[in-house]
Amino acid sequence: MSKPTPLVNMQVPWEEALRAVVGPEALLTDPEKLMVYECDALTLEKKIPQAVVLPASVEEVAEVVRICAVHKLPIIPRGAGTSLSGAVLAVDGGITICLSRMQKVLEVDFENRRALVEAGCVNAWITRAVQSKGLFYAPDPSSQFACTLGGNVATNSGGPHTLKYGVTTNHVLGYEMVLPDGEIVWLGTTPDGGEDQDGLDLRGAGIGSEGMFGIVTRVLVKLVPKPQVFKTFLAVFETVEDASRTVGDIIKAGIVPGALEMMDQLITRAIEEAYHFGFPLDAGALLIIELDGAEAGMDAQVQQVEAICNQNEAREIRLAQSEEERTQLWKCRKRAFGAIGRISPNYLTQDGVVPRSKLPAIMDFIRQTSEKVGLRIPNVFHAGDGNIHPLILFDERDPDEVKRAVQAGEEILEKCLEMGGSVSGEHGIGVEKVDFMAKQFTKADLQAMLDVRQVFDPEQRCNPDKMFPTSKRCADFMIRKQAPA
Ligand SMILES: Cc1cc2nc3c(=O)[nH]c(=O)nc-3n(C[C@H](O)[C@H](O)[C@H](O)COP(=O)(O)OP(=O)(O)OC[C@H]3O[C@@H](n4cnc5c(N)ncnc54)[C@H](O)[C@@H]3O)c2cc1C
Numbered sequence: 001m002s003k004p005t006p007l008v009n010m011q012v013p014w015e016e017a018l019r020a021v022v023g024p025e026a027l028l029t030d031p032e033k034l035m036v037y038e039c040d041a042l043t044l045e046k047k048i049p050q051a052v053v054l055p056a057s058v059e060e061v062a063e064v065v066r067i068c069a070v071h072k073l074p075i076i077p078r079g080a081g082t083s084l085s086g087a088v089l090a091v092d093g094g095i096t097i098c099l100s101r102m103q104k105v106l107e108v109d110f111e112n113r114r115a116l117v118e119a120g121c122v123n124a125w126i127t128r129a130v131q132s133k134g135l136f137y138a139p140d141p142s143s144q145f146a147c148t149l150g151g152n153v154a155t156n157s158g159g160p161h162t163l164k165y166g167v168t169t170n171h172v173l174g175y176e177m178v179l180p181d182g183e184i185v186w187l188g189t190t191p192d193g194g195e196d197q198d199g200l201d202l203r204g205a206g207i208g209s210e211g212m213f214g215i216v217t218r219v220l221v222k223l224v225p226k227p228q229v230f231k232t233f234l235a236v237f238e239t240v241e242d243a244s245r246t247v248g249d250i251i252k253a254g255i256v257p258g259a260l261e262m263m264d265q266l267i268t269r270a271i272e273e274a275y276h277f278g279f280p281l282d283a284g285a286l287l288i289i290e291l292d293g294a295e296a297g298m299d300a301q302v303q304q305v306e307a308i309c310n311q312n313e314a315r316e317i318r319l320a321q322s323e324e325e326r327t328q329l330w331k332c333r334k335r336a337f338g339a340i341g342r343i344s345p346n347y348l349t350q351d352g353v354v355p356r357s358k359l360p361a362i363m364d365f366i367r368q369t370s371e372k373v374g375l376r377i378p379n380v381f382h383a384g385d386g387n388i389h390p391l392i393l394f395d396e397r398d399p400d401e402v403k404r405a406v407q408a409g410e411e412i413l414e415k416c417l418e419m420g421g422s423v424s425g426e427h428g429i430g431v432e433k434v435d436f437m438a439k440q441f442t443k444a445d446l447q448a449m450l451d452v453r454q455v456f457d458p459e460q461r462c463n464p465d466k467m468f469p470t471s472k473r474c475a476d477f478m479i480r481k482q483a484p485a
Helices: 014-022 031-037 058-070 123-133 149-155 202-206 240-252 265-275 298-311 323-334 336-342 356-373 399-418 434-440 443-456
Strands: 051-053 075-078 095-098 105-109 114-118 172-178 184-188 215-222 229-237 259-264 285-293 316-319 346-349 391-394
Touching (some): 014 058, 031 051, 058 172, 058 215, 075 149, 075 215, 123 149, 229 298, 259 265, 336 391, 391 399, 434 443
Parallel strands (some): 051 095, 075 095
Antiparallel strands (some): 114 215, 229 285, 259 285, 346 391
């Protein structure tokens, strides 16, 4: 632990101390400027923090954190604010520490296929820095052109290619973290270390901890060789059921595609209207099936996938004919949420998981829920993982629509649990799903998780009121509780 500086002192007002550390430009206290930080991509929940600091180095982060510790201020780590679960909400006020000035790819070790990046580095920039050498960073959230590695570590992000390549934890060797008392630690493999670490996997414990263990400042990631060949299909089906059966049959056949994504009719129409790819507007569901790997044996897999699609009544199977067409297809898929802006003022994204065999049943339940609450619910999701993303469309100016949207989301998540699934595949719990934690876990499970959190953050000041139902004010804060009856 480094020696406290004169600024780490109760007698120095926190605002003055923070300004001295990061400079006047990097401390925001104006209510107008703070509004940018009042929420993340879950726009139902809003609260402005007391201040936002934008440090430029790990030393600045540590000093900011020590000042907040001495003043007992909550600290809220923030990357790009693309979380969909209210994970960066300043529920009880506090200081948002935003990593967006720390965004460099610091070092690339091509020989050992690793990269060291600052936590504010945008996910897609890693691949951009290494692709000339035939490498890429595999976890690819659809938000990858905005979201940061710090946010990815904190939420253990997945993405379309998670099915084959795994999630963030499978690609992070180690990371530097500033603990809530200002100590700087390294968890897992250090930049000059070997592959394996002895002892407890504290690296793993922090991945998915939703900013409650400390502020991640640097991340050491694995790089993966780019596959020799990609075969990317767009398979068109009359019904969601046919498409869902195809997903199960592909996996049952022992094929592990790089990605296996589904889009229903409503989302396809929105995407087509926005990006003009040439999707059929009357199809019940589309699958994007991407096979990747070695050239040898690929033709046989292509034939197998085509046969499975045909057995399940595929109306049409289009194989991307060029890299440009493949890129275009993925652009449309990854910008699907953006297309919603054309058809609805607001949307609430859910993130449940069901066993793959239950996909037809959950999709049917979503359709019934949509009819019941009188709101449209398009679907675009990681079908191969059973990870659904119903997008519940509403207008936040109408309190009754807000209430019905929240109700629909809750009923869908309840159903996921009933089907043996879970309430989050990749977006995390944040404030949004706090109430569900007690439904998914036993008291003993939750206590064990809290005990681990306590080790890192004994005062529970780091991103408070997230994930755990014990958080004192969370339930009162939720907008759904305030919506008129
Ligand atoms: C259009 C869209 C598509 C998306 N698609 C996907 C997807 O395919 N897969 C997926 O997994 N997610 C997806 N997301 C959700 C979101 O992008 C991810 O959760 C992402 O990892 C958040 O990164 P961020 O930098 O925006 O973090 P933020 O939203 O700023 O923060 C998210 C959480 O991480 C914590 N955090 C952020 N930075 C740090 C840090 N340096 N140290 C410690 N904690 C930190 C925050 O406290 C918070 O708990 C999507 C979101 C949108 C809007």
